[in-house]
Amino acid sequence: MSAPAPSMFSPQASxxxxxxxxxxxxxxxxxxxxxxxxxxxxxRRILAVTxxxxxxxxxGPYGQELPDQIVEVGIAEQNLVGVAAGLASxxxxxxxVSPACFLATRALEQIKxxxxxxxxxxxxxxxxxxVSYGALGTTHHxxxxxxxxxxxxxxxxxxxxxNAESRLAIEYAARSEHPVYVRFGKAPLYDLPASESxxxxxARVLRNGSDLAFIATGETVIHALLAAEHLAVFHxxxxxxxxxxxxxxxxxxxxxxxxxxxxxxxxxxxxxVHGGLGEAVAGLVLQSGLKPRFRIVGIPDEYTVTGAQAxxxxxxxxxxxGLSQTARQLxx
Amino acid sequence: MTYTDKQLQMKSxxxxxxxxxxxxxxxxxxxxxxxxxxxxxxxxxxxxxRVDPANPTDPTRDRYIQSKGHSVEALFVVLADRGFYDQxxxxxxxxxxxxxxxxxTRKVPGVxxxxxxLGHGLSLGVGCALASKKDxxxxxTYVLLGDGELAEGSNWEAAMSAAHYRLDNLIAIVDHNTLQxxxxxxxxxxxxxxxxxxxxxxxxxxxxxxxxxxxxxxxxTRPSKGSPVCIIANTRKGKGVSFMEDVGKWHHGVPTDKxxxxxxxxxxxxxxxxxxxxx
Numbered sequence: 365m366s367a368p369a370p371s372m373f374s375p376q377a378s379x380x381x382x383x384x385x386x387x388x389x390x391x392x393x394x395x396x397x398x399x400x401x402x403x404x405x406x407x408r409r410i411l412a413v414t415x416x417x418x419x420x421x422x423x424g425p426y427g428q429e430l431p432d433q434i435v436e437v438g439i440a441e442q443n444l445v446g447v448a449a450g451l452a453s454x455x456x457x458x459x460x461v462s463p464a465c466f467l468a469t470r471a472l473e474q475i476k477x478x479x480x481x482x483x484x485x486x487x488x489x490x491x492x493x494x495v496s497y498g499a500l501g502t503t504h505h506x507x508x509x510x511x512x513x514x515x516x517x518x519x520x521x522x523x524x525x526x527n528a529e530s531r532l533a534i535e536y537a538a539r540s541e542h543p544v545y546v547r548f549g550k551a552p553l554y555d556l557p558a559s560e561s562x563x564x565x566x567a568r569v570l571r572n573g574s575d576l577a578f579i580a581t582g583e584t585v586i587h588a589l590l591a592a593e594h595l596a597v598f599h600x601x602x603x604x605x606x607x608x609x610x611x612x613x614x615x616x617x618x619x620x621x622x623x624x625x626x627x628x629x630x631x632x633x634x635x636x637v638h639g640g641l642g643e644a645v646a647g648l649v650l651q652s653g654l655k656p657r658f659r660i661v662g663i664p665d666e667y668t669v670t671g672a673q674a675x676x677x678x679x680x681x682x683x684x685x686g687l688s689q690t691a692r693q694l695x696x
Numbered sequence: 697m698t699y700t701d702k703q704l705q706m707k708s709x710x711x712x713x714x715x716x717x718x719x720x721x722x723x724x725x726x727x728x729x730x731x732x733x734x735x736x737x738x739x740x741x742x743x744x745x746r747v748d749p750a751n752p753t754d755p756t757r758d759r760y761i762q763s764k765g766h767s768v769e770a771l772f773v774v775l776a777d778r779g780f781y782d783q784x785x786x787x788x789x790x791x792x793x794x795x796x797x798x799x800x801t802r803k804v805p806g807v808x809x810x811x812x813x814l815g816h817g818l819s820l821g822v823g824c825a826l827a828s829k830k831d832x833x834x835x836x837t838y839v840l841l842g843d844g845e846l847a848e849g850s851n852w853e854a855a856m857s858a859a860h861y862r863l864d865n866l867i868a869i870v871d872h873n874t875l876q877x878x879x880x881x882x883x884x885x886x887x888x889x890x891x892x893x894x895x896x897x898x899x900x901x902x903x904x905x906x907x908x909x910x911x912x913x914x915x916x917t918r919p920s921k922g923s924p925v926c927i928i929a930n931t932r933k934g935k936g937v938s939f940m941e942d943v944g945k946w947h948h949g950v951p952t953d954k955x956x957x958x959x960x961x962x963x964x965x966x967x968x969x970x971x972x973x974x975x
Contacts, residue, residue, distance in 0.1 A: 411830075435826060438860075443819045443853035450823015453808065454831070455755065473813055474850075478820060482802060482810045 369498070370674040372551055372583075373590075377684040380590045386554040392583075393491055393550040395530040397422035400459060403538050404433050409457045410538065411435055415444040421461040421491045441466045445474035445488070452484040457538060464490025464547050465497070468509035479543045480518040486544075487537035493523070493547035494583065494634030495663070498672040506547070507663050510611060511639025513545050520544045521611040522564065523633075525585035526556040529568075529609045536564045549583040549634070551673060556585060556607060565610045567618035573602035576691050577622035580632035581608045581641050584661075584682050588632050591687035599692060611641060616648055623649045628657035628694045632682060637662040657694050661687065699742055701909045702970060707777070708738050708909075709967045712936045713960055714773045714786070720956045722789040724798060728933035728946040729767035732873040732906070733840060736929055737774045739912040740838060749779040752805045758835050759824045761808050763817020764842035764871060765799040766948075772796055772804065780806035815848025817841065818868060822858050825866035825924075836865045838916075844876030846887045852897065855924075859898025864920035868899070871906065873933040877947045894926040906931035937962055 373381065389395075404410040404426065412418070413435045418427050427434045435451070437443050441462050448460035460467070467490050468475070479486045490509055497504035513521055522537075522544065524530040530548065537544040559568045570585075571592055578588035585607045592603035604622055608615065623629055629649065631642040642660030649656065661681060669679045677683055681690055699707070711734045719725030741747070745758045762771050769789070776783045781804070788794035795803035799812025809820050821839035828835050841851065858866050870890065878884045887893065891901045900921060904911040906929025915927045933947070934940030937959040940949075951959060 432830070437853075437857050440850075440853035440857070442815075442850040443822070443857055446816055446819020446850065446854065447823040447826065447857065449809070450820040450825075451827050452823070453759075453820070454824055454827030456827055456830075474816060474819070477810055477813050478816055 369551070369672050372553065372674045372677065374683065374685065377590050380593055380684060381554050384593055389527040389553055389555040391550045391552045392524055392527065392530040392548045394422050395527040396489065396534055396548050397426060399531045399534040401426045401429065403535070404430050407457060407538070408433065409455060410459070411451060411456045412459045412461055413437065413444055413448045413451070415439055415441050415462045417462050417491065420463060421489070423461065441470040442474050445471040446478050448486045449474070449478035449482060449484040452486045457485065459487045459489055459537070461489040461491060463504065464493035464506035464509050465504050468506055468512055472512055475513070476516050480516050483518060483542060485541050487540070488543070488545045490545065490547040492550050494549060495668070495673050495676045496549045496551065498676060499670065501670065502668055505668060507636040507668070509547060510633070510635050510641065514612065514639060514644065518543060519612065520564070522546045522609055523582035523611060524548065524609050525580070525582055525607045526553060528555065528558070528562060529607065532562050532564060533609065547582065551583060553583060553586050556589065565613045565615060567615040568607040568609065569604065569618065570607055571603065571605040573604040574625050575601045575603060576628045576630065576695060577604040577606060577626040578630050578632060578687065579606045579608055579619060579622065579641070579645055581611065582634055584632040584634050587677070587683050588687055590684035591691065594684050594688040595691055601691065601695065603691065608641060611644060614644055614648065619645055619648055620652050620654065623652070623654040623656050626656060628691070630659045630661055630687070630691060630694065632661045632687065634682070635662050637664055659690060659694050661690060704738055704742060704909045706967060706970045707742065708735050709936065709963050709970065711738060711770065711773050711777070713963050715769045716951060716956055716959050718769055718773065718786045718789050720951050721787060722791070723950055724790050725769050725950060726766040726948050727950065728875065728940060729764060729842065729871065729873065730770035731935045731937065731940065732931040732933045733764070733767050733871040734770040734774070735907045735909065736840065736869055736871065736912055737770050739909060739916060741774045741778050743913055744916045745838070746835065747806070749806065752780060756833065756835055759808055759821070759837040761817045761821050761837070761839045762800055762811055763814065763839055764845055765812030768798060768800050771800060771807070775804070775806040814842070814845040815850040818851050818854035821866055821868070822854050822863065825858070825863040826861060828865050829861070829863070836867065838867045838869065841868055841870050843870055843872045843874060843887065843890070844881050844884070846870070847885050855894070855897040855899065858924040862922055863924045864922050866924040867916065867927065868924065869927045869929055871931055872928050873931045875933045875942070875944050875947065879944055890928055899924050899926045901926050901928060903928045903930065907935055936966065
């Protein structure tokens with residue numbers, strides 16, 4: 365048995381979440397499995413294809429209930445993606461499920477050619493993404509998946525930040541007639557405040573403000589939201605928080621609006637600072653002629669510090685306290 | 697339409713003429729490999745595959761996946777002859793904005809997947825064969841592999857999974873011409889003994905002369921005994937043109953005008969001999 369993971373939230377951050385009325389959710393990975401099971405019961409074309417990853421993907425119960433709708437290929441990610449594309453070409457609605465660290469690079473050429481270039485409607489599900497596997501070390505981190513996949517044509521890229529966004533992503537992937545990549549973490553987080561509109565390709569503005577904007581994605585969004593409250597309560601700084609669950613297609617309008625209306629923009633992602641959300645936003649903003657103060661928060665270009673996901677987040681300032689401090693430094 | 701072996705032999709000669717003309721016209725192409733696999737494609741498309749040029753995406757069709765995508769000229773020529781598109785389109789091979797690029801693309805009717813990066817086709821074939829099983833359909837899946845291509849490890853991932861799922865509706869054909877761009881496959885990175893490797897992976901192996909219409913037909917049509925089938929087709933790179941046969945530089949050599957004329961003369965002679973019944 366491994367030791368219990370340290371909390372993703374400091375006691376102060378947990379208090380802040382409580383004061384905002386946020387409710388704890390389940391892990392997004394569990395939401396993925398639950399949503400897929402519901403969909404697969406109704407649509408027999410749905411197949412989960414796994415590479416010895418059904419347990420890691422929380423698909424054990426799915427496999428027991430729907431044994432005809434799961435295909436196991438063993439520890440062979442290249443074959444996983446190729447087989448998924450072959451099945452999809454014959455009318456199956458395929459979810460290829462594998463740890464993001466292996467899926468996004470071990471099978472990169474299969475993703476590029478067999479799925480994206482051949483335009484097969486495969487949903488690539490990168491599980492335990494980012495540094496979810498924390499202490500297992502760099503072999504098991506996927507801090508490169510956005511960068512690698514953003515450079516490939518014909519692929520939607522999603523990183524849900526809570527259970528509602530996770531459900532949205534899976535329902536979208538099941539409907540899509542084109543390739544989709546979704547990455548999930550496995551830490552239970554808070555549910556984000558409900559939005560009137562929740563759509564793929566449309567950023568969620570969780571909170572308004574014009575001093576600063578956090579544009580965050582995936583499991584970092586909650587930390588940005590808590591940091592925004594921290595900045596308001598203790599420093600009278602009004603912060604906009606955008607949950608950018610869809611990296612492609614990028615919601616240019618929401619991003620440019622934030623860059624126009626706020627003095628500073630900070631992007632936050634569980635990814636290497638190169639090639640991910642931050643550089644996507646920077647490219648968009650710079651080409652529009654806007655020049656807000658700008659900072660990319662992510663994992664820097666170095667050997668990643670060792671420790672659990674929570675340790676790594678804290679170390680690199682992806683926490684309420686860390687993001688609040690970065691914001692104040694940028695605005696100073 | 698039903699063809700005799702001799703009629704198919706004559707078709708092969710004609711295909712070789714068209715392949716060489718297309719490559720010479722484009723100024724690019726994979727000559728040697730196209731000439732080594734074209735008899736296999738000839739038998740597949742004219743005698744074995746259940747495909748309908750008028751309905752190329754019919755869900756019940758047999759699937760043919762050319763994993764050794766660089767030999768695309770053979771595929772493009774055969775698909776045109778089968779009526780998937782007009783022969784004249786081959787004149788656009790490798791030209792600006794043409795769908796007829798140097799490797800198979802699905803923009804060309806009849807092509808199942810965009811291939812060309814080696815080691816991909818067999819996994820795609822496993823997916824198709826699995827789908828056929830799951831749907832209790834009766835279509836079969838054929839994958840053409842190069843022998844040099846077998847150094848790609850993904851082939852063996854796919855081979856393992858095909859045997860695991862007992863995909864007796866999946867047929868891999870190895871175009872065993874023993875040459876790759878650097879030289880003899882046995883010198884570059886030997887994969888022999890090929891037959892024992894495939895057998896060890898749980899496949900039924902059939903070794904044939906890959907230029908013999910009767911042997912190709914028999915190997916492609918004999919029912920499987922419950923496992924996937926690998927046909928090791930012994931072929932010669934550049935087959936049909938004396939100065940190209942078994943010569944490494946013709947892997948992607950493009951004939952000059954003079955070489956093209958010499959090659960066409962040889963092929964014309966071969967055609968005439970078949971026509972007159974000498975062979």
